[in-house]
Amino acid sequence: MVPGLAYFLVFHYGAFAGNVVAFKEYIPFDGLWTSPWVGFDNFSRLFSDGAFWHATWNTVAIAVLQLVFFFPVPLAIALLLHSLTSELTRRFVQSVVYLPHFLSWVIVVALFQQVLGATGLLNTVLGDAGVHSVDIIGNPDAYRPLVVAQVVWKDSGWGTIIFLAALMQVDEQQYEAAAIDGAGPWRRFWHITLPSIRPVVVLLLIMRIGDILSVGFEQMLLQRQSVGPEAGEILDTFVFWQGLVGGDTGYAAAAGLFKGVVGALLVYAANKVAHRLGEQGIYS
Amino acid sequence: MSAALRPAWMEKPRPLTRAGKALAVVVLVTLVLVPFLVIISTSLASNKEVVDNGGWVLWPTDPTVRAYQQILQGGIVTRALGVSIGVTLAGTLFSLACTTFLAYALSRPGVFGAKPVLLLVLFTFLFPPGMIPAFLLVKGMGMLDTYTALIAPVLINVFNLVVLRGFFQGIPEELYEAARLDGAGDWQTLWRIALPLSRAALAVVGLFYAVSYWNAWFHASIYLDSGHWPLQQVLRTYVLGGAQIADTGMSEAGMVSAPQTTQMAVLVIATVPILIVYPFLQKYFTKGVLTGAIKS
Numbered sequence: 001m002v003p004g005l006a007y008f009l010v011f012h013y014g015a016f017a018g019n020v021v022a023f024k025e026y027i028p029f030d031g032l033w034t035s036p037w038v039g040f041d042n043f044s045r046l047f048s049d050g051a052f053w054h055a056t057w058n059t060v061a062i063a064v065l066q067l068v069f070f071f072p073v074p075l076a077i078a079l080l081l082h083s084l085t086s087e088l089t090r091r092f093v094q095s096v097v098y099l100p101h102f103l104s105w106v107i108v109v110a111l112f113q114q115v116l117g118a119t120g121l122l123n124t125v126l127g128d129a130g131v132h133s134v135d136i137i138g139n140p141d142a143y144r145p146l147v148v149a150q151v152v153w154k155d156s157g158w159g160t161i162i163f164l165a166a167l168m169q170v171d172e173q174q175y176e177a178a179a180i181d182g183a184g185p186w187r188r189f190w191h192i193t194l195p196s197i198r199p200v201v202v203l204l205l206i207m208r209i210g211d212i213l214s215v216g217f218e219q220m221l222l223q224r225q226s227v228g229p230e231a232g233e234i235l236d237t238f239v240f241w242q243g244l245v246g247g248d249t250g251y252a253a254a255a256g257l258f259k260g261v262v263g264a265l266l267v268y269a270a271n272k273v274a275h276r277l278g279e280q281g282i283y284s
Numbered sequence: 285m286s287a288a289l290r291p292a293w294m295e296k297p298r299p300l301t302r303a304g305k306a307l308a309v310v311v312l313v314t315l316v317l318v319p320f321l322v323i324i325s326t327s328l329a330s331n332k333e334v335v336d337n338g339g340w341v342l343w344p345t346d347p348t349v350r351a352y353q354q355i356l357q358g359g360i361v362t363r364a365l366g367v368s369i370g371v372t373l374a375g376t377l378f379s380l381a382c383t384t385f386l387a388y389a390l391s392r393p394g395v396f397g398a399k400p401v402l403l404l405v406l407f408t409f410l411f412p413p414g415m416i417p418a419f420l421l422v423k424g425m426g427m428l429d430t431y432t433a434l435i436a437p438v439l440i441n442v443f444n445l446v447v448l449r450g451f452f453q454g455i456p457e458e459l460y461e462a463a464r465l466d467g468a469g470d471w472q473t474l475w476r477i478a479l480p481l482s483r484a485a486l487a488v489v490g491l492f493y494a495v496s497y498w499n500a501w502f503h504a505s506i507y508l509d510s511g512h513w514p515l516q517q518v519l520r521t522y523v524l525g526g527a528q529i530a531d532t533g534m535s536e537a538g539m540v541s542a543p544q545t546t547q548m549a550v551l552v553i554a555t556v557p558i559l560i561v562y563p564f565l566q567k568y569f570t571k572g573v574l575t576g577a578i579k580s
Contacts, residue, residue: 005401007382007439011421012408015437018417080308085294089309095566096313102558102565104499106520110551111319113524114326114340121322121340153315172291179294185301218502222524236415243416244506256414264411 022257026249035250042254051229052255055238062234063212065148071208073152074159075201079193081160082167094164097157105218108154112146113137140231147219166200167193203274210270213263235259323555327351327548334544351549360518361550367431368498368514372557375435375497380490383440383448388474390445391452392460409442422507433507434500434514441496444489451485452478484568491565498557515554523547 025038046052077097084090100108115121116136123134136142170193178188217236224232224241233241235255243252322340329341330348355361390398390405418437427433455478463473479486501516513521 005386007436008405008408011418011437011439012413013404015413015417015421016411018420019414021416021420077312080305080312084305084309093309093313096316098566099562100316102495102499102562103555104501104516106499106501106516106524107551107555110519110523110547111323114322114548115319121318121342124337124340157316175294176291185295185297221502222520239415244419249416249420253414253416256416260411260414267410 019253019257019260021250022254023250026253038250042250043258045251046254046258051233052238054230055233055235058231059213059215059234059236062144062147062215065144066151066215067205067208067212069148070151070156071205073156075163075197077156078160078163078167079189081164082193094157094160097160099157100154101158103154105154105216105222108150109219109222112150112153116146138226140227143223143227143231147216147223150219151216162200162204163197166197170196202277206270206274207267210267211263212266213259320555323548323551327545327552329545331545340544351545352553355546355549355553361515361553363511364513364515364518365553367512368516371431371434371500371514372494372497374431375438376490376494378435379439379441379444379493379497380486383445383489383493384474384479384486386440387445387448388452388478391449405442405445419506428507429509429512431508431512434497434503437503438496438500441493444492448482448485448489451482455481487564488568491561491568494561495558495565515550519550519554523551 021035022042023037023039025041026035081090081093084093103111117123122136126134136146174192175188178192183191213235215234217234217240220232220234220237221240224237226232229237229241236259239252239256239259241252242248242255246252322342325341325344326334328347328349328351329337329344330346330350333341333344333346356365386405389395390402392398422428422433422437427436459477459481460473463477468476499516501514501520504512504514504517505520508517510521
């Protein structure tokens with residue numbers, strides 16, 4: 001128990017204490033503890049910074065797009081897989097759709113460049129067909145759909161696991177009874193399948209809403225420069241850019257702390273809502 | 285396709301429904317696999333073919349492994365590959381050991397302080413410390429430019445911990461009691477009872493750790509200088525960043541492959557280990573993940 005506990009104390013709680021830097025003007029030469037206190041100066045500077053609010057807005061916009069376009073996909077794939085009667089086909093498709101989850105973001109972004117980039121597969125095919133080429137990678141206007149498409153490609157297969165598990169637990173006899181009573185496939189789907197997985201769907205939805213300020217840091221950092229901060233900056237990359245690249249440590253820590261506090265409050269609130277709705281929630 | 289195993293009560297689906305499903309399955313599989321095919325084919329294509337085709341090849345007519353020979357001759361990619369393998373092995377070993385000890389301690393009833401420690405651990409899930417404080421801590425501990433910086437800050441993953449704890453809790457209490465009556469101490473119970481019965485869970489958690497160490501690049505990019513980078517960070521710089529591998533003295537013999545081919549070959553090298561462990565991972569993960577996820 002000791003090494004594990006030590007890890008959490010040092011790298012989580014120890015690092016956590018480092019958040020005091022948000023209330024200081026960090027001077028590398030003096031170190032963290034002897035740098036002068038500045039109270040809430042970093043925060044007041046932050047809240048009057050247009051770039052910070054812009055990053056917040058981008059974060060929320062991307063999160064909402066993910067919610068609308070990414071969230072239903074795993075559910076749809078799970079329902080499709082569940083409806084396949086051939087065990088072999090189902091296994092095969094499952095293996096294929098889980099695969100991208102295990103690739104790093106570097107590889108996924110490189111794959112997308114290869115297929116959708118200026119000289120990539122899609123544009124060459126379009127060029128051969130005599131159609132005007134489209135610039136998707138590196139185009140700020142296409143950035144949001146692009147990053148959502150990447151998440152869908154990488155993780156929607158993985159997301160099916162939990163829905164499939166929920167579908168497996170539906171009692172076969174219910175279907176059988178309904179079929180004998182004359183309910184067709186659609187009625188069985190509507191009255192048995194959907195209600196049985198409702199708790200899982202609601203739970204995941206609430207968790208996602210609680211986590212709305214976190215939209216793939218690595219994914220965004222890899223592509224921020226190709227579209228510029230106007231379109232590509234999110235809260236996490238803002239913290240990275242200001243603090244680790246720009247050296248404005250206290251300021252960036254303030255932004256990070258703001259994100260952490262709001263995020264924790266959102267998770268807490270989402271869990272409360274889950275309980276209110278009679279669902280189990282993430283914790284009790 | 286195997287024969288359909290349709291329960292007796294289920295009616296035969298209409299042809300249109302069947303066609304729709306088949307189409308959906310084909311589209312799904314194609315969308316996932318085509319990018320892989322493009323990468324592998326391009327990495328194997330000859331220089332001329334890549335140039336003629338404008339940068340990518342769907343099916344090489346004259347496959348060659350020259351690009352692989354070049355980058356593995358002992359340059360930046362070879363070194364990065366060594367770093368990645370080393371960090372992955374060491375990291376997985378330490379992570380798995382520490383996670384197992386802590387999960388075991390937290391799974392046994394009556395361990396002193398187990399409850400507050402569990403709460404302490406779960407709280408970190410809700411409120412991570414943040415990027416800047418984590419960086420300052422690593423810097424303050426003098427770990428900059430050491431491989432420890434890639435392992436220590438991510439030693440235990442809370443999700444993996446919860447999965448293992450759930451598994452240990454699922455082992456029947458009678459087995460533990462029998463061991464205790466035979467005079468086994470805590471360590472012996474762990475070695476002789478808990479671990480052998482949790483092989484599937486240990487395999488999943490170990491492979492999850494291995495995949496995450498193999499795929500990591502961000503910490504390397506902020507903590508290490510470029511001579512010590514693992515493969516993914518090299519990939520990021522030279523493939524996504526567009527820097528030419530040839531520029532960095534990778535191959536003195538001069539480049540005979542198109543840069544595109546070389547880049548794709550690096551990409552394949554970074555992906556292959558995942559593809560190798562994937563079947564093993566797949567065998568266990570659904571079971572392992574679900575027991576953990578449902579219990580938490």
